[in-house]
Amino acid sequence: MDHGTSLQLSTAEAQGISSAAVQSFIDAVEERRLGVQSLILMRNGRIVAEGWWRPYAEQLSHSMYSVSKSFTATAIGLAVSEGRLSVNDAVLSFFPSYVTPEIKANMEALQVRHLLAMSTGHEKDTFPLLTREPEGDWVRIFLSTPITYEPGTHFLYNTGASFMLSAILQSLTGQTVLEYLGPRLFQPLGIENAAWESNRDGINLGGTGLSIKTLDLAKLGQLFLQRGVWNGKRVVPEEWVEEASSIHTPNGDDPNDDWQQGYGYQMWRCRHNAYRADGAFGQFSVIMPDQNAVLALTSGTSDMHAILDEVWKHILPGMHAEPLPDNAEAANKLTKRLADLALPLPEVLPAAPxxxxxxxxxxxxxxxxxxxxxxxxxxxxxxxxxxxxxxxxxxxxxxxxxxxxxxxxxxxxxxxxxxxxxxxxxxxxxxxxxxxxxxxxxxxxxxxxxxxxxxxxxxxxxxxxxxxxxxxxxxxxxxxxxx
CATH class of the missing domain: 2.40.128.20 (Calycin beta-barrel core domain)
Structure with a gap:
């Protein structure tokens, strides 16, 4: 597969990772039937392991669910760098035609940064309210939904907030998020044939609906790991990478829970000083700055926590500061294991009864x-x-x-x-x-x-x-x- 000049292949050992550690992760997720469907592991800018569980395949796009949020936030960051808006702008400033006395009283304190950091002050996710009215005006519905807490003081995972980021970008540029990111992000990274679901008014859903390939998911993580630089060129401002990956909203205090390490700008913080783009049913781009590594996963699981537990249990301890001695036997064994990945087929009778x-x-x-x-x-x-x-x-x-x-x-x-x-x-x-x-x-x-x-x-x-x-x-x- 042609990964482009910036994504070269390497053995795991050459990049300081034990092939056996990667294989033990694969064994663990299969034994626990965690539904992992593809993986790409990168270190030092090189792919050290990649595989798809048949019938999934490298050329197929995959629904990203809330990983979409991280792309939407990146579009906002690019628009900020172009001087189109500030994260401190009032949300209502982008939709003056919607402002009524009631909406103003409800929404006047809400800023773009609150949408980004999931701290809008709503008591419940607003997205179900939007999708319940497929022919409705989703912007008006969001702006009319009562805010319970002071914006910036309360964490609530709110996909409706991500939709509003998409609506804001479209109101500013006249382009969907997908169109806007085309020349700015997708083309520089070589992401092709991305698709994004839209609502009735042609606004990309923002918080969900993006479909890309596993390699594209890995590229997003690598871009952030490289602090916004790709092939030696600045794609995303370094300041935005820092802002997006930093904690803006606390969301719990359990040190062993990857969903309680703080929330950035449409990015989750993880244990081990990592952070991630994260989508329902186990779509992950895990960025590990301390290890200079990225792990992209697509999955079909109801236990996302368990997948990350296995990452920290198997892959993280297998990473070392220096290259490991060549181990052709382990490398070949891992290569074969990755090539033979397949979802388990149900047992059936040898002939029809x-x-x-x-x-x-x-x-x-x-x-x-x-x-x-x-x-x-x-x-x-x-x-x-x-x-x-x-x-x-x-x-x-x-x-x-x-x-x-x-x-x-x-x-x-x-x-x-x-x-x-x-x-x-x-x-x-x-x-x-x-x-x-x-x-x-x-x-x-x-x-x-x-x-x-x-x-x-x-x-x-x-x-x-x-x-x-x-x-x-x-x-x-x-x-x-x-x-």
Missing amino acids: ETAARIEKRTIRLEANELRIEEVSLEFGQEESVFTALDNKGVRHTIRCGRTDWISGTSTLWYRRDSSTEMAVAAHGGWANEHTFVMTWQYVETPFCHVVTFDFGSDEIDVSIKIVPFWQDHDEHIKGHLV
Whole structure:
């Protein structure tokens, strides 16, 4: 893979890292089933380890969730350096047409720095209020939401605040954050094909919605580690790197909790004097200044704390101040381990049971469900199965499922009821026992998969659709019958 002149490859030992330490981290996250989907470890500006758990792959973009916040804050920092605004500017100064006596009384003390530092004074995250009104005016909704605490005095993780940073930048420049960062950040770093979700008014979501590759995630961390310099050229002001990575809002006092080490400008502080861009379900760019290292991870986990615990337990102790002696055996072992990474496939029967002949190609009618499917059918081959579904709009969907490996394709079947976007999916399917057929649809540009289970053990078919991971347990049970 061509990483560009600033991202050269190296053995771990040459950069003072034990290959065995990296491998022990991989072993630990796999043993604990923490759902890590890719990793890139860099030290001294060189990549010492990179790998993707198949069916994830290096060329695929990945949903970044709240890592988006760090990019939005960087855009604000660049706008500050261009003299377009100050972090001490009042938020209302960017939206004069919205100001009413009530909004002024509520919002007049709120400044840009409070948005950046998650200290707006709100009692609850405002983002659910915004998304609940997809056709509404999100700026007006935010400005109308009561502030409970004096801005600057209370930490609350508030994705609505990040959206407002995006709205402010767009009000100043006439460009989305994505457009604004194009020539200023993405092009200098060689970040291509970035995508960012927007609301009805064309404003990038700011606090979420960015999709980039794992390498791009590592590049953000390396840029900050290099204090804003890339390929010998200043990209982000050093003063902004210092500001963004410093504590602006205390958020707890547990020395063993990476979510209680203080909050910067849309960056979390970590243990061990590190800091990070951080997204839901385990998207991380961990910057370790004391070790001159960066670790980028994408994941699909409900236990983000555990992943960072394993970083500090395995990778950090494996870093040494000086290069280590060459260890070709350990380096080759790690290289092979990284090349062979794969998500575990469910165990399935070696051949289809008698049940398959009874239900193959027959229509199965389902009761109402979140996937909007009205009827389905299944075909069973030796090495693959074919799932066909008819949705409530009369659209037919087909997903091919490998028995011993993943089969790649696309699908619009998704838990979002209004989704019509083709999503990359890798699918596996097989018989778990004589009457149970299980499919795993891994949406490889997201953290998620759908586990779809058909139980043909009685006259009435039981269908389970489980989303893994999710913000809360999501396991929908549906009844079906053969027609």
